[in-house]
Amino acid sequence: DAGVTQSPTHLIKTRGQQVTLRCSPKSGHDTVSWYQQALGQGPQFIFQYYEEEERQRGNFPDRFSGHQYPNYSSELNVNALLLGDSALYLCASSRDSNQPQHFGDGTRLSIL
Amino acid sequence: EDQVTQSPEALRLQEGESSSLNCSYTVSGLRGLFWYRQDPGKGPEFLFTLYSAGEEKEKERLKATLTKKESFLHITAPKPEDSATYLCAVPISGGGADGLTFGKGTHLIIQP
Numbered sequence: 001d002a003g004v005t006q007s008p009t010h011l012i013k014t015r016g017q018q019v020t021l022r023c024s025p026k027s028g029h030d031t032v033s034w035y036q037q038a039l040g041q042g043p044q045f046i047f048q049y050y051e052e053e054e055r056q057r058g059n060f061p062d063r064f065s066g067h068q069y070p071n072y073s074s075e076l077n078v079n080a081l082l083l084g085d086s087a088l089y090l091c092a093s094s095r096d097s098n099q100p101q102h103f104g105d106g107t108r109l110s111i112l
Numbered sequence: 113e114d115q116v117t118q119s120p121e122a123l124r125l126q127e128g129e130s131s132s133l134n135c136s137y138t139v140s141g142l143r144g145l146f147w148y149r150q151d152p153g154k155g156p157e158f159l160f161t162l163y164s165a166g167e168e169k170e171k172e173r174l175k176a177t178l179t180k181k182e183s184f185l186h187i188t189a190p191k192p193e194d195s196a197t198y199l200c201a202v203p204i205s206g207g208g209a210d211g212l213t214f215g216k217g218t219h220l221i222i223q224p
Contacts, residue, residue: 045212050209055209
């Protein structure tokens with residue numbers, strides 16, 4: 001049973017560019033959340049998708065947007081990249097509200 | 113505003129030396145508290161969910177407990193393979209979705 005898978009594993013971009021990160025949830029899960037984790041910090045919640053809609057959003061600017069497809073997979077898009085966007089981006093999936101979220105191993109994004 | 117504070121930030125123990133990690137939280141209406149383990153370069157791995165004060169959960173050398181203001185992760189006779197960063201998290205209050213607020217984690221090193 002495959003867990004949460006994310007692609008790519010590593011990515012290097014330059015300031016001002018745009019990036020798309022992808023996530024496939026664990027089998028049987030319908031809710032996908034995205035987190036940003038800076039070095040030495042805990043993950044910070046970006047947003048959550050359920051039934052193809054953004055259900056909840058953390059304190060992130062509109063440059064961060066997402067999408068969920070009918071098969072529950074999801075994308076995170078970041079526009080106008082800044083140096084401060086360098087981080088590990090984690091995707092998590094769950095079955096219902098208040099159930100444990102299961103994480104992928106993330107995409108390491110470096111901005112030059 | 114929801115807050116999760118973990119202490120200590122780092123802990124170095126000898127193999128077999130038991131100890132406890134602390135997670136204190138401030139949230140309006142707790143809907144669960146989650147413990148995760150994160151290894152370097154990996155996503156967080158789910159350990160426990162606690163829903164009400166007085167609840168305890170155990171898994172191998174780990175036991176998690178919950179009070180109305182904090183949670184403890186007790187590690188009994190740890191082994192080097194228990195070395196990791198331990199994260200606790202609570203669902204963001206105010207809304208039916210369950211994006212998580214994480215603490216910064218406790219970096220645990222078990223020396224042989």
